Amino acid sequence: MSDATVSPAPVRLTKARQAARSRGLWSDAFRRLTRHKLAMFGLVIILITAIFAAIGPNIVAYTPDKMDMKTRFAPPSAAHLFGTDDFGRDTFTRIVYGARVSLEVGVISVGIAATIGTFLGLLAGYSRRLVDEVIMRSMDVLYAFPAVLLAIAILAALGKGVGNAMIAIGVVYIPIFARITRGEVLSIRNEEYITAARSIGAGDIRILFRHILPNILAPIIVETSLSLAFAILAEASLSFFGLGTQPPDASWGRMLSEGRNYFRQSPWMGIFPGVAIMLVVMGFNFLGDGLRDALDPRLNR
Amino acid sequence: MNVGYILQRLLLALVVILGVTFVVFMIVHIVPGDPARVILGAYASNAAVAEIHQRLGLDAPFLQQYFTWLGNALQGNLGSSLITSQPVGPQLIQRLGPTLELTIASLLVGIVIAFPVGILSAVKPGSALDIIASFISQIGVSIPSFWMGILLILFFSLTLGWLPPSGYTPMSQDLGSWLAHLVLPAVTSGIVSASILTRFIRSAMLNVLGMNYIQTARSKGLTERSVTIRHGLRNALISIVTIIGLQVTALMSGVVIVEIVFAWPGLGRLALDAVLDRDYPLLQGAVLTVAVVVTLVNLVVDFLYFFLDPRIEYA
Numbered sequence: 001m002s003d004a005t006v007s008p009a010p011v012r013l014t015k016a017r018q019a020a021r022s023r024g025l026w027s028d029a030f031r032r033l034t035r036h037k038l039a040m041f042g043l044v045i046i047l048i049t050a051i052f053a054a055i056g057p058n059i060v061a062y063t064p065d066k067m068d069m070k071t072r073f074a075p076p077s078a079a080h081l082f083g084t085d086d087f088g089r090d091t092f093t094r095i096v097y098g099a100r101v102s103l104e105v106g107v108i109s110v111g112i113a114a115t116i117g118t119f120l121g122l123l124a125g126y127s128r129r130l131v132d133e134v135i136m137r138s139m140d141v142l143y144a145f146p147a148v149l150l151a152i153a154i155l156a157a158l159g160k161g162v163g164n165a166m167i168a169i170g171v172v173y174i175p176i177f178a179r180i181t182r183g184e185v186l187s188i189r190n191e192e193y194i195t196a197a198r199s200i201g202a203g204d205i206r207i208l209f210r211h212i213l214p215n216i217l218a219p220i221i222v223e224t225s226l227s228l229a230f231a232i233l234a235e236a237s238l239s240f241f242g243l244g245t246q247p248p249d250a251s252w253g254r255m256l257s258e259g260r261n262y263f264r265q266s267p268w269m270g271i272f273p274g275v276a277i278m279l280v281v282m283g284f285n286f287l288g289d290g291l292r293d294a295l296d297p298r299l300n301r
Numbered sequence: 302m303n304v305g306y307i308l309q310r311l312l313l314a315l316v317v318i319l320g321v322t323f324v325v326f327m328i329v330h331i332v333p334g335d336p337a338r339v340i341l342g343a344y345a346s347n348a349a350v351a352e353i354h355q356r357l358g359l360d361a362p363f364l365q366q367y368f369t370w371l372g373n374a375l376q377g378n379l380g381s382s383l384i385t386s387q388p389v390g391p392q393l394i395q396r397l398g399p400t401l402e403l404t405i406a407s408l409l410v411g412i413v414i415a416f417p418v419g420i421l422s423a424v425k426p427g428s429a430l431d432i433i434a435s436f437i438s439q440i441g442v443s444i445p446s447f448w449m450g451i452l453l454i455l456f457f458s459l460t461l462g463w464l465p466p467s468g469y470t471p472m473s474q475d476l477g478s479w480l481a482h483l484v485l486p487a488v489t490s491g492i493v494s495a496s497i498l499t500r501f502i503r504s505a506m507l508n509v510l511g512m513n514y515i516q517t518a519r520s521k522g523l524t525e526r527s528v529t530i531r532h533g534l535r536n537a538l539i540s541i542v543t544i545i546g547l548q549v550t551a552l553m554s555g556v557v558i559v560e561i562v563f564a565w566p567g568l569g570r571l572a573l574d575a576v577l578d579r580d581y582p583l584l585q586g587a588v589l590t591v592a593v594v595v596t597l598v599n600l601v602v603d604f605l606y607f608f609l610d611p612r613i614e615y616a
Contacts, residue, residue: 140313141320144592144599146554149572153588156576157331159339233445237558240447241573256448263455270455274448282443 029218032294039290045283053103056096064097065089065248073266083268085259091268094250095276101251102280105166105235105244106228112170113231114224117177122208124178125185136182139175147172147230148237155243162235162251165244169234173227180223184216218295225288229281236277252277306607314600321592322374325585326367329357340383340579353383357581374589380582389586393568397590399469400567403490404549404556406483410491411498411552412545418495419502423510424529426503434499441496446555450489450562457485467564486563490555494548501544505537512536539606546602550595557591 033039061079067087074084082091124135142150154168188194189212197211238244239253247254252273259269332339337353354360357380358369373379379389422431458466464485470478509515510533518532519525557569564570568587575584 137313137316137320140317141324143550144317144321144596145324145588146550146557146591146595148554148557149569149588149591152557152572152576153325153328153584156579156581156584157328158333229443233443236445237447240445241561243576253445253447256445256451260451263451264459270448270451274445274452277448278440278444281445282439285439285443 029294033290036290036293038286039294042283042286042288042290045279046287049099049280049283050103052096053099056099060090060093060096062090062093064094064250066093073262073269075266076268082272083266085255085266085269086262091255091272094255095252095272097250098252098255098273098276099280101162101239101245101249102232102235102277105162105169106231106284109166109169109231109235110173110224110227112167113173113227114177114220116170117174118181118213118220120174121178121181121183122185122213125182125189126204126208126212132182135178139178142171143175143179145172148234151234151238152241152243155238160243160246162239162245162249165235165238168238169231172234173231176227177220177223180219181216184219185212188212188215222288222292222295225284225291229284229288232277232281232284303607307604310600310603314596317596318593321596322371322589323367325589325592326370328585328588329359329581330363336581340581356380356383379586379589382583383580384578384583389582392571392583393586393590396566396568396571396587397594398471399565400553400556400560400569400591401594402472402483403486403560403565403567404552406487407490407494407552407556407559408545408548410487411494411548414491414495415498415502419499420506420529420534422499422503423506424525426507431503434503438496438499441492444493446489446493446558447562449492450486450559453485453489454563467562469564469566482563482565486559486565489562490552490559493555494552497548497551498541498545502537502541505540505544506533508540509533509537542602543606546599546606549598549602553591553595 067089068084069087071080071084072086074080076083080090080092082095084090085094120135120139124132145153150172151165151168154171155164158164158167194207194211197207202211235244235251236253236256239251240257242254242257245251245254247258255273256270259266259273263270329336335350336357336359337350338345340353341349358366361369377390379393381388382392418430418434422428422434425431454466457464465478465482466485467482469482472479510529515528515532518528523532556567557572559565560567560569561573568591572584572587572591575581575587
């Protein structure tokens with residue numbers, strides 16, 4: 001975070017210079033983002049993980065559930081880059097497959113949370129009184145549960161498994177998106193361009209999705225990146241508890257829980273999956289911080 | 302103090318708690334299919350299914366079930382465990398203590414680390430301390446706490462043998478042993494809060510230190526220490542307290558995870574065991590208790606905020 005940097009006071013540019021300099025909000029933001037070192041570092045981590053998740057299964061030498069009792073607990077070597085586990089399964093291969101699970105769960109659960117949360121927030125912020133009250137008090141209720149505990153409770157009802165974990169994590173993060181969206185809607189609802197749109201006869205739906213939503217996207221995008229970090233951590237925790245990804249599928253959280261008793265004699269079983277989770281989560285955190293700095297220079301002051 | 306505001310805030314907390322009870326009640330009712338079959342497994346006899354129906358009151362109309370359950374809950378009757386048949390209430394009370402102990406200890410660890418580090422980082426932004434602190438806090442928010450817990454156990458318990466790897470001793474029984482068991486779990490979840498709090502304290506302090514009255518204080522010839530603490534920190538404290546309050550929900554989430562890793566007999570551990578046993582009344586009780594505690598803590602924080610900053614008027 002670069003709280004210390006003071007943004008320069010807005011300079012009034014002449015029309016000609018303005019036309020020459022201005023490249024629009026999004027391209028300006030993009031330029032700022034590419035200059036944000038940590039954000040780029042985060043993006044690189046995410047891209048590498050995504051590439052592994054996409055083509056990894058074609059480049060690894062083993063299958064994730066291929067057991068080989070002759071090579072149990074093999075330390076890292078040329079044949080087994082990250083060693084093998086208690087069933088002789090290749091740790092590197094399982095990490096590559098785990099990347100798939102982590103990203104899938106992250107993207108789908110945050111997709112659920114962002115879509116429903118943003119929609120509810122738009123509705124709450126735009127309509128008045130009763131609808132707003134009902135939606136936001138429901139969000140307060142969901143927010144009263146610690147995230148992981150609510151996810152555990154939802155999984156208790158829906159049943160274990162990675163699909164239900166996506167739903168559970170998605171539901172848990174709905175209130176965050178709803179709150180952010182509502183706040184943003186309230187702050188721009190009475191802007192002149194909204195009134196103007198209404199006065200030329202635009203309907204509520206058109207105003208909400210064509211005029212309000214595009215103008216409040218920035219904080220939602222930032223929150224999406226930060227939530228991806230949380231969602232990946234949450235999936236790892238749930239799988240660690242045995243509620244998420246089920247055996248024999250590989251997931252980083254599961255690998256840590258399966259290897260827990262062998263960490264001392266085979267540290268690679270405990271180190272690599274943990275480092276993988278940490279790096280990807282860090283990647284999304286860095287990208288989120290960078291996006292915030294790039295999209296909302298106001299927040300930096 | 303504004304009585305209207307207090308009443309309004311109390312009412313809101315009440316509404317939230319009522320909503321929480323409904324969500325908790327729903328846990329059993331969104332089970333796909335017949336909850337009794339899910340609890341008992343596929344080969345249960347019809348008589349056993351009927352018994353579960355009767356015990357959970359599943360045959361009554363939906364709303365009536367809710368109000369019956371709520372009425373019982375209000376009287377402290379949350380049903381009995383499906384596994385042990387023990388009433389749920391006393392178990393929750395027994396588990397609440399350890400959870401609160403761990404939560405408070407974690408918050409203390411967080412505060413003790415975050416205040417000095419955050420303040421010093423803000424006083425000299427860009428210094429070596431600032432950069433190292435921000436690097437470590439990035440790791441702190443990204444590291445899975447269950448993994449960090451295991452690594453700490455490996456190092457401090459199994460390798461060095463300094464601290465017990467897991468478990469719990471009641472405070473009243475043996476204070477030393479209680480503390481020894483508390484250290485690792487509290488540090489594990491405390492580091493996460495420390496990481497988040499450090500960033501907030503740093504930016505709150507930076508904001509305040511940029512104010513004109515800080516210049517004034519400095520030009521009066523006050524010592525740097527006095528400027529930072531009496532004029533800086535005091536004013537930054539309002540937003541910091543809010544953040545600490547908001548942290549409580551996140552902290553409880555972390556505590557749930559840490560309890561499970563360290564076999565700490567709190568509500569989080571109880572909830573997970575209940576899920577694995579399909580013991581719905583026990584799970585409902587644990588989740589309800591935690592959510593009510595969180596709501597009450599948020600209420601207290603709101604009032605605290607009010608006392609800390611008398612300038613704020615609530616309509």
